[in-house]
Amino acid sequence: MSGPSTPGTPDVVICPGGPLLLRGDHLVRDEDGVEHATTRPISAVCRCGKSATKPWCDGNHKAIPEKLRP
Amino acid sequence: MDLPKPRGPLSERVLGTLASGRSGGIGPLAALPAPETGDDAALTLWCLYELSYRGFEDVDDRLEWDPTLIAVRRDLEDDLERRLRASWSGRPSYEGDFAEAFFASVETHEGPSLARYVQREATADQVMELVQARSIYHLKESDPVAFTVPRLPTGPRAALMELQYDEYGAGRPERLHAHLFATGMTALGLDPAEGAYLDQAPLPVLEQNNTMSLFGLHRRLRGASLGHLAAFEATSSGPCRRMSQGLARLDLAPQMQAYYDEHVQADAVHEQLAVRLICGPLIEAEPELEDDVWLGAFSCLDLEDRVAEHYLDRWGVTA
Numbered sequence: 001m002s003g004p005s006t007p008g009t010p011d012v013v014i015c016p017g018g019p020l021l022l023r024g025d026h027l028v029r030d031e032d033g034v035e036h037a038t039t040r041p042i043s044a045v046c047r048c049g050k051s052a053t054k055p056w057c058d059g060n061h062k063a064i065p066e067k068l069r070p
Numbered sequence: 071m072d073l074p075k076p077r078g079p080l081s082e083r084v085l086g087t088l089a090s091g092r093s094g095g096i097g098p099l100a101a102l103p104a105p106e107t108g109d110d111a112a113l114t115l116w117c118l119y120e121l122s123y124r125g126f127e128d129v130d131d132r133l134e135w136d137p138t139l140i141a142v143r144r145d146l147e148d149d150l151e152r153r154l155r156a157s158w159s160g161r162p163s164y165e166g167d168f169a170e171a172f173f174a175s176v177e178t179h180e181g182p183s184l185a186r187y188v189q190r191e192a193t194a195d196q197v198m199e200l201v202q203a204r205s206i207y208h209l210k211e212s213d214p215v216a217f218t219v220p221r222l223p224t225g226p227r228a229a230l231m232e233l234q235y236d237e238y239g240a241g242r243p244e245r246l247h248a249h250l251f252a253t254g255m256t257a258l259g260l261d262p263a264e265g266a267y268l269d270q271a272p273l274p275v276l277e278q279n280n281t282m283s284l285f286g287l288h289r290r291l292r293g294a295s296l297g298h299l300a301a302f303e304a305t306s307s308g309p310c311r312r313m314s315q316g317l318a319r320l321d322l323a324p325q326m327q328a329y330y331d332e333h334v335q336a337d338a339v340h341e342q343l344a345v346r347l348i349c350g351p352l353i354e355a356e357p358e359l360e361d362d363v364w365l366g367a368f369s370c371l372d373l374e375d376r377v378a379e380h381y382l383d384r385w386g387v388t389a
Contacts, residue, residue, distance in 0.1 A: 009228075013342075013346070013347075015342050015346060016167075016169075016170065017170075017173075018342060019338065019339075019342065021339065021342055021343075023232075040236050040240060040336065040339065041232050041235050041236050041240055042232060042236070042339050042343065043339060044335075044338050044339040044342060052311075053334060053335055056335050056338070057335070057338040057339070058307055058311065058334050058335060058338050059306075059307030059308055059334070059337070059338040059341070062173075062177060062308070
């Protein structure tokens with residue numbers, strides 16, 4: 001998490017229990033080897049495996065019991 | 071947009087004043103009629119706020135800062151804020167991380183869900199009615215919180231702009247979220263002009279919209295504005311997926327399905343930004359704002375419950 005006085009800002013942020021945030025333009029290769037280009041200033045990459053819009057997060061990690069979330 | 075129809079003596083006087091172009095016509099404040107109903111008050115406030123967005127055809131833009139109208143607005147805002155604070159259940163106690171506590175609090179909120187009803191059962195006419203009501207906000211999507219940007223410390227200001235940049239289409243007008251909604255309305259055969267369905271908007275919809283303007287337009291309430299944003303984003307992805315599925319079930323406008331599909335992914339990003347990179351760092355920088363962050367979040371969820379109750383009740387759906 002970047003605080004107001006933190007010098008530099010991470011481009012990759014891992015959200016506990018949720019996705020991985022990716023700042024900027026990237027190509028993401030999924031499990032099947034298919035490449036997906038990011039389309040927004042910050043993208044959220046699924047880490048729980050339950051997203052219906054993989055490789056992007058769709059908030060579905062909330063449906064998983066808390067202990068089983070990434 | 072055109073001025074709406076008045077809903078009582080206060081809105082009649084104030085809307086008449088707006089149409090006349092001179093606040094002199096409003097007379098002494100003390101002689102103003104009290105709002106007759108919640109509708110009368112909320113519509114008056116909504117119209118006074120609209121002067122700070124895109125305004126009305128044939129209304130002098132200078133009236134946005136007319137001292138008499140500002141005084142009227144102030145009374146209505148004070149009443150709204152008092153009611154929001156009175157309904158608020160208070161800041162939850164928690165240990166540890168704000169973000170985890172915030173997500174947990176939002177997840178445990180239980181309210182009636184319009185999206186779930188649309189997904190499974192709503193008729194096309196009901197969906198059309200709901201889209202008309204949603205247009206009051208979605209056609210100015212993200213605009214209220216844009217007023218909050220210059221009022222923030224460095225970290226949250228940069229993070230909010232990053233979120234807003236996405237909301238506003240990242241430089242591409244065709245991707246601006248309010249525009250996507252307008253495109254969806256056209257595809258549904260509805261009028262995408264702002265205010266086209268204002269006369270039909272029920273009280274809970276007006277109050278929901280006024281609350282965002284109240285929080286956005288007062289620097290003092292910047293914490294509430296961002297708490298509202300965070301709760302809104304954190305309760306969006308799932309309902310947007312259900313809205314899209316409901317539209318598909320009824321074979322309605324792929325363009326409106328696309329609007330909701332876009333929000334499934336966008337808001338899965340935005341909820342993380344709003345909670346972890348905007349509200350968290352705001353509270354670190356300005357701890358005295360934390361209560362208002364929670365107030366804003368509660369108001370968001372509570373007002374949406376009232377909108378949902380209104381429509382489910384109107385459609386004869388038992389929760």
